Amino acid sequence: MESLLTVERRLLLSCPDRPGIVAVVSGLLADCAANITSLDEHAEPANGRFAMRVAYTLPSARAQEAQSRIEAQLDGEDIELRFSDPATLPRVAVLCSSENHCLTDLLWRFASDELRGRLVCVISTSDEHRTAVAAAGVHYHHLPVASRDEMSAHEEQLLELLVGKVDLVVLARYMRILSEQFLEAVSCPAINIHHGFLPAFKGGRPYEQAHERGVKLIGATAHYVTAELDEGPIIEQDVVRVSHRDSSDDLRRVGRDVERVVLARAVRAHLEDRVVRWDKRALVF
Amino acid sequence: MESLLTVERRLLLSCPDRPGIVAVVSGLLADCAANITSLDEHAEPANGRFAMRVAYTLPSARAQEAQSRIEAQLDGEDIELRFSDPATLPRVAVLCSSENHCLTDLLWRFASDELRGRLVCVISTSDEHRTAVAAAGVHYHHLPVASRDEMSAHEEQLLELLVGKVDLVVLARYMRILSEQFLEAVSCPAINIHHGFLPAFKGGRPYEQAHERGVKLIGATAHYVTAELDEGPIIEQDVVRVSHRDSSDDLRRVGRDVERVVLARAVRAHLEDRVVRWDKRALVF
């Protein structure tokens, strides 16, 4: 009988802080025979906000009840509740250009179930990756952009392929700036990998800048894309040590290793519902 | 009136996992008008155990009630509950030998309130640190040990200075092996800094061994002291990159920087009631 089946659910919650939220959620979950398998929360006195991630298992028949009762109880202004079912894999599109290190890595990770999502398509401004993407059983769309003038037509084509069809867009060295209109229209989050340690080295030449400035560490930053370039909430960052011996080509090469890992960790955190956005910041549970 | 005073409390809990523990604790806390300021938990399917750290604020008048009701509700076999009051600073003794890098660092951290404890005494097998320790306003005891034969008398002297007088013993490069009898008699936890990346390089010559083996990273490990040498639960570890250019003296020097920081982080975590011991492992919330 379905009612005996145990299912898993996750709740991601963000709201103004007040006493008793944990008690309300955990109490209602206990009422519905749920077992909390993981719970992490964060209260910030400085802005008076509270966020929580709860993973729980419960009898399939009571999953909807638990959700409805929590929603009813925590209803109110400025409260965000996101329930999700880990068995329903989010649909992901990867956008890229001719550089393939992040793409290759993501293809491997989706194929190896390291990333709990369904890679539904790869859209590239270059035609080079068709074979590799096809070999992974993923749809490949080649949408070239010759100049800035073509971006608006390009965005139209992207929207056609994405709207309502994917739950997450990953910019894996896509190297184009998407417009505010596009970001609104696509109506799902987009994660970008920036090849620099933000907020240093914004823009398109971070490795050259890093070399000229003689920094001793270079980094990569995965962040949600917002209308303001390289200013979106940071999900993950990492660095690697370099020296004067490294030319800007060397920085580019070692940077690729960091970019891949940082992007993969960010996508993984997002797909596991670990990320809460608070204005300019991202909390990662 | 006292009842209007808000106080802070912490609960560290370890028990067999079962549904509803979070609900019970958070519900009782809500009943007692408490506000949870931080909650972290861990359930491990592999061993069926559960652990949780909760920090909360509540009216002073209800602190004892909250504690008693939680204790009553969660009473049972194999359950550990540790309530603590952050305002009551644990008493700490530091044991060391002639090397003073960890000692100097700990003196600075206690003086700067980075470590929330009360450093009540320093006991050293060397007389060299008397001035520095006195300058920090801390009692200094010089207990020399000429040979292994004297260890048992030495341990007697230590026990006299420690039993009932301190809540934590920190071995800051103390360089002596304490007996099982001593560890039982002292009846408070002891944290040791090992100058190697455990479980590699146990024993007294880790840097020489690391050099001979040509490792590319050296590390330090802070762990609870148990009767089995260098086998106690690991609280914190870190590493630093080295190369063939580094002699074993160089390893010793860069190792000191890691030892200091690793020991300080471990002591801090312990003093903030963040560490739960599960057999050979330490969970750090």
Added chain:
Amino acid sequence: MESLLTVERRLLLSCPDRPGIVAVVSGLLADCAANITSLDEHAEPANGRFAMRVAYTLPSARAQEAQSRIEAQLDGEDIELRFSDPATLPRVAVLCSSENHCLTDLLWRFASDELRGRLVCVISTSDEHRTAVAAAGVHYHHLPVASRDEMSAHEEQLLELLVGKVDLVVLARYMRILSEQFLEAVSCPAINIHHGFLPAFKGGRPYEQAHERGVKLIGATAHYVTAELDEGPIIEQDVVRVSHRDSSDDLRRVGRDVERVVLARAVRAHLEDRVVRWDKRALVF
């Protein structure tokens, strides 16, 4: 005319230390109109040895003369001189089993010219990677091994494919122990990636052991293969932070990211003639 062509050469040198070696080598190179583009050396008082790596450019017509004169001048006991021509790419074979994370990574790096070698074949105990390897234009050999008894026949087959045909063997999670006889017969270096931070966690279950021991960092180690298991000279190591939240499956997953990068760095260093072996240690210039 050929004599006007500028070519690049590298010299890797290891010998007993004595005054004047740098002067001899750089003097003879200057005599032959060479320009030193990179020079790194290491003298170790403790064992009285000296090692040096020099990269230089010179007129093609004088490359042989420079080499011969250096060889004549530095002739003697216990001196190793290795001249190489970066334009001649070393031939590499990758051995693996069913796990493909290192293989996928190496395929990408050879294809992207991050690794300056020629990947001539992949030999796997599993048949799964045929398509991916073929897509990269590399020969694939499936040599299954059902049991330990078959290892000696397996090694025969390997030798047939490798002896005289490759300059480096890379064990990319090959998961079998090669015999001393094999290592001698293959007569080229072999680099292995060990999924643990050597010398801790030798053997086949490092992640399980790491989890049981509750370490706070896990690592990977790339080393030359010698007859003694996991005891060969270490070329590269790295670690990643973990916590009690990570199951041994999680350790395995995050470990894969470290394994890949550590193996690639070691292979790259070897292919660029940066590694000198001194008994149990490897110097990496």
Added chain:
Amino acid sequence: MESLLTVERRLLLSCPDRPGIVAVVSGLLADCAANITSLDEHAEPANGRFAMRVAYTLPSARAQEAQSRIEAQLDGEDIELRFSDPATLPRVAVLCSSENHCLTDLLWRFASDELRGRLVCVISTSDEHRTAVAAAGVHYHHLPVASRDEMSAHEEQLLELLVGKVDLVVLARYMRILSEQFLEAVSCPAINIHHGFLPAFKGGRPYEQAHERGVKLIGATAHYVTAELDEGPIIEQDVVRVSHRDSSDDLRRVGRDVERVVLARAVRAHLEDRVVRWDKRALVF
């Protein structure tokens, strides 16, 4: 006899690249019976420059000859040669304010011979550190600065204490901006520790900015002081991982651990003549 005494010398060299520099230097050193104990060099095709650090031992009687012959041979435009005698310890002044973590660390390192220099004085805008500095046997000068208007008089006082009396000024959280005039007048290098990962987070509030931006790593940067604020050549940098759980006070606390180590490494590299300045960059051998 003096001539039989072996002494150590170092040469730091920066010049336009041309073939044969290593041969000239090592040849002249060999002529003077010197043994090169360490040699590191860097040639940069992009800017056509060359730099080298050589450490050597030779008979005391020939030290001056070696230096003179190298100077004569390498004489020319745009060539910098810096010979030094490791036995002559550079004189160091530390400038600080009320924060004492870097000061405490430097006092310990000079006292422990980790830093090969002579700490001749500590100058502080606060009077708090007098006892600690005196205990280390170092002169303490309290030079308060109430406002920006007083900076010019303050700089006068500083110059009186420093000019001709020290070889290096270390700004150990000195928290004041020194004028271009001062930097010229003091005529010795000054190293500053910036509590942020430059070039991100310039200025005086890096931890607050890091918190607001939600970065996942914070860092510290040691650099030579130039007239342009936080723009001097970077000698050393490092980072530490943080999360949303860390308030800006927490960032400040963990930042202190990075600041200390980064500053100490930079000062050590400078005192060992390992740093060459090329415009906006510092090479560290």
